[in-house]
Amino acid sequence: MQLVAQIVLNGVLLGGFYACMALGFSIVWGVMNMVNLAYGSMIMVGAYVTQLAVLHVGLPLAIALPMAALATFMLGYALQRGLLNRLAERSVFMTLIFTFGLNMALINLNLLLFSADVRSLPDVFGRASFTIAGLSVPYSRATIFAVAMAMTLGLHALLNWTPLGNAIKATSFDPDAARLSGIDVPHVYALTFAIGGAIAGVTGALVATSYSFSPFAGESYTMKAFVVVVLGGLGSIPGAIIGGILLGVVENLASLFLDSGYRDAVGFALLLVVLVLRPRGLMGRRFFAEVKG
Amino acid sequence: MTASALLARWANGPWAGSLRSAAIAAVLMAILMVLPPFLSLYWLRLLTSVLMLAVIAQGMNAMAGFVGYPAFGNVVFFGIGAYGTALAIAAGFGMAPALLVGAVPAATLALAVGPLLLRLRGHYFAIATLGLNEVVSALAANLSGLTGGAAGLSLPLGAGTASDAAQRAYFGFVALFAASLALGIFLRDSRFGYGCRAIRSNEEAAEATGVATLRVKSIAWMLSALLTAVAGGLYARWVGFIEPSLVFDMAISVKAFVMFLLGGAGTVFGPLIGSLLIESATTLAWSHLLKLHLLVLGVTIMLVVLVLPDGAQGFVARHWPTVRAWWRPRS
Numbered sequence: 001m002q003l004v005a006q007i008v009l010n011g012v013l014l015g016g017f018y019a020c021m022a023l024g025f026s027i028v029w030g031v032m033n034m035v036n037l038a039y040g041s042m043i044m045v046g047a048y049v050t051q052l053a054v055l056h057v058g059l060p061l062a063i064a065l066p067m068a069a070l071a072t073f074m075l076g077y078a079l080q081r082g083l084l085n086r087l088a089e090r091s092v093f094m095t096l097i098f099t100f101g102l103n104m105a106l107i108n109l110n111l112l113l114f115s116a117d118v119r120s121l122p123d124v125f126g127r128a129s130f131t132i133a134g135l136s137v138p139y140s141r142a143t144i145f146a147v148a149m150a151m152t153l154g155l156h157a158l159l160n161w162t163p164l165g166n167a168i169k170a171t172s173f174d175p176d177a178a179r180l181s182g183i184d185v186p187h188v189y190a191l192t193f194a195i196g197g198a199i200a201g202v203t204g205a206l207v208a209t210s211y212s213f214s215p216f217a218g219e220s221y222t223m224k225a226f227v228v229v230v231l232g233g234l235g236s237i238p239g240a241i242i243g244g245i246l247l248g249v250v251e252n253l254a255s256l257f258l259d260s261g262y263r264d265a266v267g268f269a270l271l272l273v274v275l276v277l278r279p280r281g282l283m284g285r286r287f288f289a290e291v292k293g
Numbered sequence: 294m295t296a297s298a299l300l301a302r303w304a305n306g307p308w309a310g311s312l313r314s315a316a317i318a319a320v321l322m323a324i325l326m327v328l329p330p331f332l333s334l335y336w337l338r339l340l341t342s343v344l345m346l347a348v349i350a351q352g353m354n355a356m357a358g359f360v361g362y363p364a365f366g367n368v369v370f371f372g373i374g375a376y377g378t379a380l381a382i383a384a385g386f387g388m389a390p391a392l393l394v395g396a397v398p399a400a401t402l403a404l405a406v407g408p409l410l411l412r413l414r415g416h417y418f419a420i421a422t423l424g425l426n427e428v429v430s431a432l433a434a435n436l437s438g439l440t441g442g443a444a445g446l447s448l449p450l451g452a453g454t455a456s457d458a459a460q461r462a463y464f465g466f467v468a469l470f471a472a473s474l475a476l477g478i479f480l481r482d483s484r485f486g487y488g489c490r491a492i493r494s495n496e497e498a499a500e501a502t503g504v505a506t507l508r509v510k511s512i513a514w515m516l517s518a519l520l521t522a523v524a525g526g527l528y529a530r531w532v533g534f535i536e537p538s539l540v541f542d543m544a545i546s547v548k549a550f551v552m553f554l555l556g557g558a559g560t561v562f563g564p565l566i567g568s569l570l571i572e573s574a575t576t577l578a579w580s581h582l583l584k585l586h587l588l589v590l591g592v593t594i595m596l597v598v599l600v601l602p603d604g605a606q607g608f609v610a611r612h613w614p615t616v617r618a619w620w621r622p623r624s
Contacts, residue, residue: 029416035416035419035420083595083599086599087598087599090598090602092363092415092416092419093357093363093365093415093419093550094554094598094602096363096365096416096419097547097550097551097554097594097598098594098595098598098599100547100591100594101551101590101591101592101593101594101595101598102591102595103591104587104588104590104591104594105587105588105591105592105595106591107587107591108585108586108587108588108591109588111584111587112584112585223423223427226420226423227424230417230420259435261431261434261435261443262431262435264427264431265427265428265430265431265432268423268424268425268427268428268431269424269428271420271421271424272410272421272424272425272428275410275413275417275420275421275424276409276410279412279413279417
């Protein structure tokens with residue numbers, strides 16, 4: 001029982017991280033109906049910026065993290081403004097294939113700049129942990145969970161309580177009507193992609209603190225973001241949290257019964273089941289995008 | 294009635310387009326059949342991989358180009374075909390039955406999950422097929438008792454020299470390529486293919502006018518799976534060693550996708566054109582710009598989408614009038 005409780009707790013902590021990661025992916029998909037397969041590579045860019053800032057410049061993590069977010073924010077704005085806006089009217093698989101190509105290009109650039117070596121930040125938090133009700137919680141995991149939740153709340157606030165949030169939602173609903181009301185749609189698209197990028201940057205900083213990474217590691221994060229978004233439902237922040245935690249818990253529980261090689265497959269099996277039974281996701285609404293069509 | 298009169302009647306009938314395509318295909322086949330003695334082993338291998346990718350791209354074209362369903366994870370059938378065939382060869386089967394052992398499970402899988410997954414559209418269908426690939430690939434990597442696991446599977450060597458084996462692989466893919474062209478002509482000109490295109494342009498309208506959409510989609514996917522799986526089987530025999538990360542590699546699907554887009558979606562010869570262009574470009578990138586080959590391929594993909602969204606054929610058709618006007622200015 002103790003073991004199961006510990007595994008579930010680990011799953012929840014991991015799930016918070018997944019939720020945060022998925023939000024950057026979800027907002028781009030929801031607002032522009034675009035699946036960004038280069039998302040994982042943007043996470044890796046955030047991880048590399050963090051690593052450079054902490055290890056080579058000697059900055060504290062609290063400064064490196066916003067730097068990573070800023071870098072991927074700018075990268076995101078430039079990509080959307082310069083390239084992706086041209087695809088706004090195209091069919092969904094054109095953007096899918098385009099971002100796959102973009103992903104290859106980013107992987108190659110990361111390889112050239114940072115080499116194929118697997119990297120990590122040694123012992124940012126150490127191995128210390130604290131105990132709640134007999135369950136051990138490592139500080140590193142708790143910090144990641146806290147940052148992820150703060151990001152999630154921040155995004156919720158941004159979307160619901162600011163003029164920019166209203167502009168983003170209006171554009172998502174109906175780009176033509178938004179344009180007629182004086183919203184600069186290409187700018188809003190670029191900002192949306194940049195916000196998604198900033199979240200990827202923060203995710204990357206978190207990845208750098210606890211996991212090892214390489215230019216090729218991004219793809220598995222893209223896939224996880226995909227699974228979480230579909231599980232929770234597109235365009236829903238509570239959905240992302242529920243989807244993230246569900247994936248985290250199921251992955252950890254599966255490691256009890258199955259070989260570790262099945263870890264990713266379990267997430268995808270769950271995804272297939274949810275897609276077949278409830279194509280709109282657990283919390284999905286018709287707000288941001290349509291499942292069919 | 295003489296044969297030539299019969300031919301003339303056919304050539305002006307409703308099957309004229311099919312006949313013309315079949316004639317082009319026959320000429321292509323003749324060229325491909327006499328080519329090997331003039332090619333070094335290197336060029337023979339390159340041409341074999343061009344044909345293989347043209348076949349896979351035709352499989353993708355059948356679903357994504359003709360029916361409008363982006364079956365992104367179609368490489369799952371390639372992997373199943375490769376593993377089925379490899380295991381059958383290892384068990385002592387001949388080549389033809391071994392290919393069946395690869396193809397039948399793949400087609401069955403497509404028919405079994407088709408009715409479930411083909412109710413999803415757009416990104417959701419794409420990601421569901423991707424999920425399918427991940428699950429099957431994880432099974433192949435972990436059921437080590439059956440598949441040899443992540444360490445891969447070596448096939449017993451075939452008879453003859455390396456050059457004989459390369460020739461056999463080449464002619465195998467030439468035959469399969471002919472079948473893929475036949476599938477393309479079938480999907481373009483038959484009543485069934487008409488149903489497919491009706492689904493692509495408006496599924497609700499197709500359903501309302503009596504196309505059994507789910508059945509048509511499932512059968513189209515099965516045909517696509519069949520083609521892709523036999524390609525996987527021939528590939529396994531050709532390279533002699535397979536592992537999950539090699540034959541369930543998403544990059545194969547994506548390449549196939551870019552190829553048929555580049556050549557022209559929903560056309561018979563588009564996949565071959567795309568495969569020729571992309572395979573030459575990537576081979577050049579591999580041999581001259583090893584450190585940049587991903588970048589080159591990635592940028593090529595982006596350029597294809599930005600500049601040639603309707604494929605090379607569409608691009609030419611769009612710009613031909615301009616070129617002609619420039620060539621022959623009106624006096």
